[in-house]
Amino acid sequence: MIEREVKILNNAGLHTRPAATLVKLASKYKCDFYMYTDGMKINGKSIIGVMTLAAEKGSTIILEFEGNDEKEAAEEIIGYFERGFDEL
Amino acid sequence: MKIDKKSIAQKESISVEFFYNNTKKLFNMKLLTPPEIGMTKQIREPNLHRPGLALAGFVDLFTYNRVQLIGNTENRYCNKLSEEKRFSTLQKLLTFDIPCFVITNGNQPCQELIDLAIERDIAVFQMSSNSTKSAYFISDFLEDQFSKRITIHGSFVDVYGVGILIVGKSGIGKSEVALDLVERGHRLVADDIVIFTKKGENILIGAGTDLIKHSMEIRGIGILDVERMFGVRSIRFQKRLEVVIELEVWDEKEVYTRTGLDKMEVIIDDVKILYVKLPIFPGKNITVIAETIAMNYLLKHYGFDAAEELQNRLHNKIRDKQQKGERIVNYFEHDFE
Numbered sequence: 286m287i288e289r290e291v292k293i294l295n296n297a298g299l300h301t302r303p304a305a306t307l308v309k310l311a312s313k314y315k316c317d318f319y320m321y322t323d324g325m326k327i328n329g330k331s332i333i334g335v336m337t338l339a340a341e342k343g344s345t346i347i348l349e350f351e352g353n354d355e356k357e358a359a360e361e362i363i364g365y366f367e368r369g370f371d372e373l
Numbered sequence: 374m375k376i377d378k379k380s381i382a383q384k385e386s387i388s389v390e391f392f393y394n395n396t397k398k399l400f401n402m403k404l405l406t407p408p409e410i411g412m413t414k415q416i417r418e419p420n421l422h423r424p425g426l427a428l429a430g431f432v433d434l435f436t437y438n439r440v441q442l443i444g445n446t447e448n449r450y451c452n453k454l455s456e457e458k459r460f461s462t463l464q465k466l467l468t469f470d471i472p473c474f475v476i477t478n479g480n481q482p483c484q485e486l487i488d489l490a491i492e493r494d495i496a497v498f499q500m501s502s503n504s505t506k507s508a509y510f511i512s513d514f515l516e517d518q519f520s521k522r523i524t525i526h527g528s529f530v531d532v533y534g535v536g537i538l539i540v541g542k543s544g545i546g547k548s549e550v551a552l553d554l555v556e557r558g559h560r561l562v563a564d565d566i567v568i569f570t571k572k573g574e575n576i577l578i579g580a581g582t583d584l585i586k587h588s589m590e591i592r593g594i595g596i597l598d599v600e601r602m603f604g605v606r607s608i609r610f611q612k613r614l615e616v617v618i619e620l621e622v623w624d625e626k627e628v629y630t631r632t633g634l635d636k637m638e639v640i641i642d643d644v645k646i647l648y649v650k651l652p653i654f655p656g657k658n659i660t661v662i663a664e665t666i667a668m669n670y671l672l673k674h675y676g677f678d679a680a681e682e683l684q685n686r687l688h689n690k691i692r693d694k695q696q697k698g699e700r701i702v703n704y705f706e707h708d709f710e
Contacts, residue, residue: 312544324382325566328526330543332590333565337582347379 287350287359292343294369299340303370308332310362316352318362329362374540374619374639374648381642382522386415389473389496392440392514400510403499405476405487411496416440416472419515421508423447427466437469440511443476443486444504451483460485467493475500477507521642523569528589529562529579529612530554532667536579536612538567539663541620545653548589550620552599553660560609561599564589569614575644577614616647616670618663623652633669633680 293299299307311318311329318329320338322345327334329348340346348366350359365371390412396402422439425447451459467489474490476482479501490497500507527540528551539547548564555561563581572578581587587599587608600608617639621627629652630637639648649666653659672679690697 317542319379321379324380324522325524326377326380326526327524327566328543331526331565332596333585333588334526337566337585339584 287348287355289348289359289363290345291348291363291366292345293340294342294366295372296342297372298342298344299335299338299346299370301336303365303372304332304335306370307335307362307365310365311358314352314354314358316350316355316358318358319349321347321349374617376523376525376641380524382524384519386417387515387518388412389414389416392416392473393496393498396511396514399514400507401501402475405482405497405499406491406495410491411473411494414472414495416515419512419519421512421515423504424466425450428462430462430465432465432469435469437471439472440515441471441474442504442508442511443474443480443482445478445480448476448478448480448482451486459483463489467495471495473498475507475511477502477504517570517572520571523642525567525569525579525641526565527567527617528564529567529581529614530663531560531562531609531612532664533559533671535667535670536562536615537663537667538579538614538617539620540617544592545620545622546659547620548591550659550663551589552591552597554663555599555603555607557660557664558606559664560607561587561589562609562612563587564599569641571642571644577641577644577646578611579614580611614641614644614646616649616666618649618651618666620651620653620659623654627652632684634684 295303308330320327320329320335322338322340325338327338329335338346348359348362350362393402393404393412397404418439420436420439421442422436423442423444424435427435427437428447428450451463454462463485473496474482474486476497476499479499482497487497502510525538525540527538528547529536529538530551531537532554539550541547551561551564562579563585564587566582566585567579568582569577569579588596589599590596629650637648637650638645640646647670651659651662669679689695
């Protein structure tokens, strides 16, 4: 299991477009992908779930990957967070 | 199905402002102090306290950090005291960091209480109902606010009045089953993110989130609004959880129940919920099975258990050494149809 804390860097926060991209990226992999914040556990492969987070700039989210291809999934998804959803 | 600690949230405190805004209409709560007084104070406990003994001077065990309920007794006691004594008693009481006061029975508290409360930045409310009822209303509200909130990934539908939560891996078709159920006249509570709160000792109530409401995502279509599409009859805001159905891809090695005599349960926040593991494969209509599970649940609730009933007949047959393999109708006279 890989667990990492990430920060939302872009101004608009985790809005619809990055949420959709995130779900698409996660769905490529077989491993389970969960996101945690404020006592909410969200399945990272569900668009509704990711949108529920309504994460604003500066907020932190814990990502959790578990499964055979967790390394690859974590690398790509954490990279996407670190690039500020390509909106920086 | 596993629920880990990370999916549980619990409020540590609520502000008096939040308390007032949410209860003023509900409980006909009136604010006796100016609106800016005491609103930022925090309530940290769901319990209430009646400060009778504290007023009488015994403050060794004064649970001052609770909402203080002033009933007829406390009010009359205050009014009976001499002006001097009343002031000193209340002054002593208000040295404690009290979150707020609630005066019941629509009583008007003595002016000293209001004045001192304003000075100490404590809000004073008035309720028209009697103390027992007021205490019940307030503690029920606070209990709900301070109870754990568990988020579960799944679809929550009211099927024939039975709250069924469908869980399973992402992409297995939970939303599709929920949509199918809605199409057949059942009511969606929430899709994808369901928040469960314990009510009383063994009831879990689930609801959706204020952002998502009754939206759902269907792969290949995108986001839909169920309320707009199917109308108000297709939704509800809250429902008691009664059955959890876990969908999973058919696994040859897995053992699935065949008789229904061995009931499985899942425990969520110490509440036992009936649990059904359902394998899916082509040609299996999960929607109809979900309806069947609901009806079977209702039958059991009203005292009929098909599996037990058949088991009893079998036992009787064996015990009485009855003829085996007899037809249900002994003698087919004629077929006139």
